[in-house]
Amino acid sequence: MKLNSNISKVKQGALNVLQLPVPVVILFIATLTFLLLPQNLHAASTDKKILIVYQKAHGFSQQLIDRLQKDISKIGYQTEQMLLEPERLNLLKIHKQQLLIAIGSQTTKKLLEANIKTPILSALIPRHITKSLSSAHPEKKNWSSLLIDQPTDRQFHLITAVLGPHKNVGILLGPYTKDLDKALKKASIKTGHNVKIEEIESSDQLSTSLKALNNSTDVLLTLPDPTVYNKGTIRGILLLAYRNKLPIIGFSQAYVKAGAIAAIYSKPEQISEQLTIIIKSFFINKSFQQKKYYPDKYSVALNKNIARSLGIKLTSDKAIITKMKKAEKQ
């Protein structure tokens, strides 16, 4: 870790004074890449400079950054990474990067506020934050996001694959997710489920709404709304649902570890793979094709012990994903 940070300092140092020679190792890799790459690609790509900007890199985001740098290098573009600090924002404006990859919500927000002209592709960003940032920065055109949220249809496909068709799906929406109401209803009809939605404005209303759902639904689908699901409420929700034998579909791997039976999530390598495809397409088309992208590639986390305790037999994650993909195609 210490070594990593030293390296990144060296890289940052190199970025600050761009005209200085790059370290020998990078030169060597670049030379090697140059020699190995097909001539036409090389010709097309050498001028494509991408800067991965981040504010905090821990665990998951660090893995994504590392992987992304490798994946981008493989297709012949130049990448650098940069820890975003306030004094560096102005430097970004004079940089020659053709594309900025913003890791996380805070990074995206800072870049948008700094009014940087370079196109931005955000990653690890939730849908509702892109929504609020879009309305705050309507002028920003060359900005797209690969969302961290999984599409609603896919959540219902997971429910079918895990619990079977025609389920009564309970959903708790809060201020950050209530705009999904229609989309969820539409997706449930499309996938053959019924939804029962309870909206709450504050966590005080949680207990009543959750009890209402417990009595009338087969499964609770959670969506990441901080008013509904936060550190203070998670224990109560999981325990109450478990007590009432109500399985929970979580929204992260950690949720599954905590007590949900299943969740869809994308691994760093899956996000990186999709980002790389979006980047390629961006350079070919000179713009982003979509304002936001949902993850194409995903994994499924399962808690077999809890499922079993609730009398639910889970097959393997691979079998579940196969079922989901089949359903998605239909």
Added chain:
Amino acid sequence: MNSKLSFSGLLLLPVSLFAANAENTLAMLGSEAMYLDDMPVIISATRLSQPLNESPVATTVIDRQMIDASGAQSIPDILRLVPGFTVGYLNGNSPVATYHGQSDRLSKRIQLVIDGRSVYLPTQAGVSWSDLIISIDDIERLEVIRGPNASTYGNNAFQSVVSITTKHASEERGHYIKGSTGAHDTADAIYRFSGQSDNLDYRVSMGTKNNTGTDLLNDSTETDYLSYRLDYQIDLSTQLYYSGGIQDSLYGDVLETVSDMDNEVEVTTAFQHLRLEHHLDDGNSFSMQYYYNYTKSFSSELVTTISLSDFGPPLTNIDDFDVYDTYDLESERHDLELAYYFNPGESLRLVTGGSIRKDKVIADNVFHPNTDNSLFLYRYFAHGEYSVNNNFLINAGLTYEKNDISGSDLAPRLAFIYHLTDQHTFRLSGSKATRTPTIFDENGYVAIQQQLTQDGGQPLNNPLLETILDGDILIDPFIYASGDVDSEKITSYELGWMIQLLDSKLIFDIKLFSDETDKLISKIDYVGDVPTENIDDLFGPGYAGEGAKDSINAAKTETHGFEISSDYQINNTWRLYAYYSYIEIKAEIISDLTDSDINPDRQNTIIGRLEESVPKHSYGAMLMKQWENNLSTGLSVYHVGDMDWLDQTHNRYDPTQSFTDRSAEEYTRVDLVVRKSHKTSGGEVDFSLILQNLGGTHFDYTRTNFTDASQQTVNIPGSEQDRRGYFELAFKFN
């Protein structure tokens, strides 16, 4: 290395993130951290219940809806819903429950655990159902394992295990106040507060329970209790559970021989329970738990006054003396247990661990002098489950126990579970379990020991009497344990069939069973002269009634029968639960005892009592309905066939005894519960009306009258289960 560092980084992240949220922009709330941050394990392996269709032994789960709909006023009341269980009220403050009969007032052969803590009382060698320091409102569910399960629950999980799970402290947040009034001057109140502070959830409950008891007996109740529970998330993978409580009670004490006397028994109970659970990164976990139970009970009742002078020389001028039935008992239990939960492979789940327990009883006049009345018990256990394939499970367990009284015992269990289809599951299981004799069985010594005086308190000056008595103290023991008692044994076989229809909304469970017990401990007349006894020297053998009683391994039983239960969630508002149980029992004296060990009359009594102790037929049903406007009702019917409790029975083999009543004659009980809740902006108001015994009065423990050996009709007033009603009013608010 890397992952550990990032893990600790993430650990700090939520705090800083939420702190930032508070001061900064709300728009960034619910950022990607929600997806990426770790969360504590909430539903852990130790909390997981087994799916009913994979349980190695027939199991009944009574959930919160059923508890509410039953209108239960005590925990045994809830057990009326369990096939094979019989519940009786020895008196208004002493409910008793048993599975497959063979029980006296102490529920000796049931293991009762609350959140993993055994509440079996070493002093009484059983469960004191009124002194559990628990409010029914705090219970999340009861799981009743109908059969021995020593490999999981250890010592005394002999006939069945009742496992109570209380609500996690994070459930039912806010204030809760409930008042109850009704029959027999009932005046109960409960206050509970549940709150949260960062990673800590806590609950404090306190309550008082008061009534004048049933009409015919001196069986009032005055109980006050305080309990608390803390659930603390130390870090993402470590949870601490801590609970404790204290209860003070004053009960009207029913002394059957002198039932009109106004006596009382004071009982104080307390407990402390600490459990630490840690989840490892590989999905395995371990737990460590320690608990301490304390009970003190005191009663002193004047039984009779003896005038020795009435017997003439050499007992002239001897002062009269009062005989008190005095019990001053204190007991403690310390128990430390370590367990490791692990999955060596995808299809194998194991738990292994060990525990050490110390029971100590402090009591005057109850044990042989100079004996160490403590019992150490060591236990090692391992049980696991192997999925041969999706349809076939093998469940096995083994417990090794060693204790100071009966030495070491091995209790194995093996079960095969086969899912024929998604709807049909069969289980075949066999298990053995033991019940350790109590300290009282081993060291019990209860005697009238009276220093004789004469002429109004002067020292005894009667050389002849002093020679006969070998001093001036008259000793008449009525309990004299000769010791050397072995553990009771049970071997149980079960064939089960579970049918889950209509998407598991209709569940049937059928259990065929065959149980054999051996070495059941019974009281018999002490064989030979009791070494300390000198009253016989004065009056001749046999004067003092039946002489001293001893505890020995005397009998064995064979029990066969079947139980069927069904739970039907008819729709979102209707639910019907029903069961039927058929039991046959045969008892005999164990073969290595002869007529000189137990006299034939006593042998008949032991056999007769055991064989009468099980109702052949019993059934019950409960219809639950959720009406519009938050109105819910529960209608329950319970039917129990003729039976006797072991300490309140006649001996059918003794022709001189022709009792007209059983201690629990066949009865049908009908209860109705109506609950209405009204939600307001600030909280909730609940009204409940509980009506019990709508079908009429009956007695479920004590007999009303009988004809004794001299053909006299004796009337012993029983605990009358009369028609009664309770009204409850509860408020919930934040």
